[in-house]
Amino acid sequence: MIDVKIINPFLAATMHVLKTMAQVDARPGRPFLKKDDLAMGDVSAIIGITGAAQGSMALIFTEKCIKDIASNLLGEPFTELNHEVRDAVGELTNMICGDARRRLAEDGFILQAGIPTIVGGKGHTIMHVANGPRLAVPFETNAGSFMVEVAFQT
Secondary structure, three states: OOOHHHHHHHHHHHHHHHHHHHOOOOEEOOOEEEOOOEOOOOEEEEEEEEEOOOEEEEEEEOHHHHHHHHHHHHOOOOOOOOHHHHHHHHHHHHHHHHHHHHHHHOOOOOEEEOOOEEEEOOOOEOOOOOOOOEEEEEEEEOOEEEEEEEEEOO
């Protein structure tokens, strides 16, 4: 079973970080249980989480969406999925995970996070470290779509 008390802070952190750091409004879609490892996007970052729960979070962007977000975040236009844009995916993952962990710590739920791993290319896969269910939440922005996946041990 997926505990919304753990998942919701990751979703709130996603919207908060994108709004404050990149001036992007992210609108969550309908969550669903993800059954496969295929990433629904062009570039992803995954970060391991330990402490009061064991798991991981992945942030998966379409190329158009992350180029626009990275342009806002870094203050320069990006026309290709280059090293700087990939680094932005990792930085956003760090910021979102950090904000979610801060929110959870307010309720006494202490988590630590590793360093994000960035993966890209059409048809790439995301390998979560947890054996539990993977909750995927699609998000829409004016720049396109992205996905947040969260998985914790059961």
